[in-house]
Amino acid sequence: MQERSFRYLTNLEEESQKGLALETVQKNPRLLTVPDFEYERTKPSLASLSNTASAIDFLRPLGEVGLAVVIFSSFVALLLVLRPLIYGVGGGPSLVGLVTGALPSIPRPSELAESYGINLASLVAIIPLTQVFSAFKKRVEAEQ
Numbered sequence: 001m002q003e004r005s006f007r008y009l010t011n012l013e014e015e016s017q018k019g020l021a022l023e024t025v026q027k028n029p030r031l032l033t034v035p036d037f038e039y040e041r042t043k044p045s046l047a048s049l050s051n052t053a054s055a056i057d058f059l060r061p062l063g064e065v066g067l068a069v070v071i072f073s074s075f076v077a078l079l080l081v082l083r084p085l086i087y088g089v090g091g092g093p094s095l096v097g098l099v100t101g102a103l104p105s106i107p108r109p110s111e112l113a114e115s116y117g118i119n120l121a122s123l124v125a126i127i128p129l130t131q132v133f134s135a136f137k138k139r140v141e142a143e144q
Helices: 002-011 020-027 031-033 036-042 046-062 068-086 095-101 109-115 120-124 126-143
Strands: none
Touching: 002 020, 002 036, 020 031, 020 046, 031 126, 036 120, 046 068, 068 095, 109 120
16 A cells, blocks of 8 residues: 555656655655545645645654644634734724725615616616517527
8 A cells, every 4th residue: 555655646746856755755654654546536736745744844843742733823823813903902993994994885786876867676677678689689590
C-alpha cells in the first residue's frame, strides 16, 4: 500500500518539481498511510500536500497536540480581533457599521421604480406577451 501511495505522489511531480514528493513524504510520513485509491478519488495537488506537510513539519516541535493548539489559539485570536470589528465593543458601533453607515443607502427596486412612475405590476403583463411574440417569431423563421 505504501509503495502505491508513494508511486501516485511521484506521478504527480512535473519536470520542475522532481524530488518534491520525497521531500513532502519526509516532512509528513503519514501521507503514505493514505491508500492510492483515496488520492485518485480526491485528486489533491502535490503543491497543496507539500504546503500541508510543511505546516505539520513546522509544528512538530510542539508535540502531538501542536496542531490543535495552533488551531485553537488562532480561533481565539480571530475572535478577539474580528468580534470588535464586526459587532463593536461595549455597546458601541462596530468598525464595519461605521464604514457602511457612511455609505449612502441603496433604494429597493420597487421604491426606485415608483420614483420614476413605473408600476411593477404592469411589467408582469409584458412577460407573457414577449413569450408569445418569441414563439410566433420562431414559427415564422422555421417556416422560411
